[in-house]
Amino acid sequence: MTDIIDDLAWRGLIAQSTDLDALRASMAKAPITVYSGFDPTAPSLHIGHFVPLLTLRRLQDAGHHPIGLVGGATGLIGDPSGRNTERSLNSAEIVAEWVERLRGQVGKFLDFDAEANPARLVSNLDWTGELSAIDFLRDIGKHFPVNRMLARESVSARLAGEGLSYTEFSYQILQSNDYLELFRRYDCTLQIGGSDQWGNITAGADLIRRVEGGHVHVLTQPLITKADGTKFGKTAGGALWLDPEMTSPYAFYQYFLNSDDRDVIHYLKVFTFRSREEIEELEKAVAERPFAREAQRTLAEDLTELLHGRAELDAVVAASKALFGQGSLDELHAATLAAALAEVPKAAVPELGAAFVDLLADSGLVESKSAARRAVKEGGAYLNNVKITDESYVPAVSDLLAGRFMVLRRGKKSIGGVEVG
Numbered sequence: 001m002t003d004i005i006d007d008l009a010w011r012g013l014i015a016q017s018t019d020l021d022a023l024r025a026s027m028a029k030a031p032i033t034v035y036s037g038f039d040p041t042a043p044s045l046h047i048g049h050f051v052p053l054l055t056l057r058r059l060q061d062a063g064h065h066p067i068g069l070v071g072g073a074t075g076l077i078g079d080p081s082g083r084n085t086e087r088s089l090n091s092a093e094i095v096a097e098w099v100e101r102l103r104g105q106v107g108k109f110l111d112f113d114a115e116a117n118p119a120r121l122v123s124n125l126d127w128t129g130e131l132s133a134i135d136f137l138r139d140i141g142k143h144f145p146v147n148r149m150l151a152r153e154s155v156s157a158r159l160a161g162e163g164l165s166y167t168e169f170s171y172q173i174l175q176s177n178d179y180l181e182l183f184r185r186y187d188c189t190l191q192i193g194g195s196d197q198w199g200n201i202t203a204g205a206d207l208i209r210r211v212e213g214g215h216v217h218v219l220t221q222p223l224i225t226k227a228d229g230t231k232f233g234k235t236a237g238g239a240l241w242l243d244p245e246m247t248s249p250y251a252f253y254q255y256f257l258n259s260d261d262r263d264v265i266h267y268l269k270v271f272t273f274r275s276r277e278e279i280e281e282l283e284k285a286v287a288e289r290p291f292a293r294e295a296q297r298t299l300a301e302d303l304t305e306l307l308h309g310r311a312e313l314d315a316v317v318a319a320s321k322a323l324f325g326q327g328s329l330d331e332l333h334a335a336t337l338a339a340a341l342a343e344v345p346k347a348a349v350p351e352l353g354a355a356f357v358d359l360l361a362d363s364g365l366v367e368s369k370s371a372a373r374r375a376v377k378e379g380g381a382y383l384n385n386v387k388i389t390d391e392s393y394v395p396a397v398s399d400l401l402a403g404r405f406m407v408l409r410r411g412k413k414s415i416g417g418v419e420v421g
């Protein structure tokens, strides 16, 4: 028999935890309540947040009660965990706006209509906003020995470096008080978060023990890594955001489609709801037919559909195929083309009139004009998937896609673009 803890462990979703057997026993007895918190430090969550967010959903699917917490209060203070510099404070208006956006994103992946175990969405401003300074210092602060606060990694690392303000030093007390509050209100006995949250979460468990005599659980999750040593979730354009206005569905899809063979199985475990059997099949596919990239396609499709829905996935798959010559470019929408071409070397020209070879060189797809001429001579240069053989060809209005784009290709794989106007 395997349970949800075995499943999480198999997926590589457990970094550190309090006694797992105690947690397992408690979960086997009755459904428990679990929470994870998300601070509004940007207008959108990013791919890293997807790990605890989808884990909440996995726990809900296993029958437990999930709570998504948005940091309406903590977002005003700033978590020093995992950061070596002090954050600059955002205005209350900005934080409030980001809280609303995050509510929408967190809410999207939890089930609020589940009959037995509907999800909850809360903001810690609801109980922290009304807390007076006197009550905070007397009722909560009294339970925090400063020596223990100083010993926590998030604080000690900063003290060894540039230091930190009293504001950020106090952050762990606020997060601890959240856990206490949710323990009292909803009998919440598990908090999950990224591995940098160990200090904040165990501080909460300590507080609950001191104040209520309660025994609660802690589970942290590993940072996702890349086999090539570069940072996971970073694109040329910055972080991989969940908001489609900040990271286009096309860029999101391509990011996962391009996963390394050494990473893709791990990512399938972390980011999809595929079963162990299915993932083991895909693992075999990677070993036997790596060129077919079945695992990468499954990962990119599952994740894009989960985040952006079926229609967006279809548009993105059509765009990817068309760009590489396996479908019609004419049917692509301007937004999809713009998103697709945002990721490739591109020339921007005010109007038509330049020769194809000049555009090829301008875009950066080939190093020079002579390389562009060579590509045409060799029969390896394409405009909108049509091979160009005339070195003096000048693209015309009829070559424009959606009125302003052209897709350049060098050989089978290298794509570039031109935007006119």
Ligand SMILES: N[C@@H](Cc1ccc(O)cc1)C(=O)O
Residues within 6 Å of the ligand: 036, 037, 038, 039, 069, 071, 074, 079, 124, 174, 175, 176, 178, 179, 193, 197, 200
């Ligand atoms: N400190 C968490 C967010 C959080 C906020 C409040 C909590 O109660 C829990 C978690 C982070 O930065 O990722």
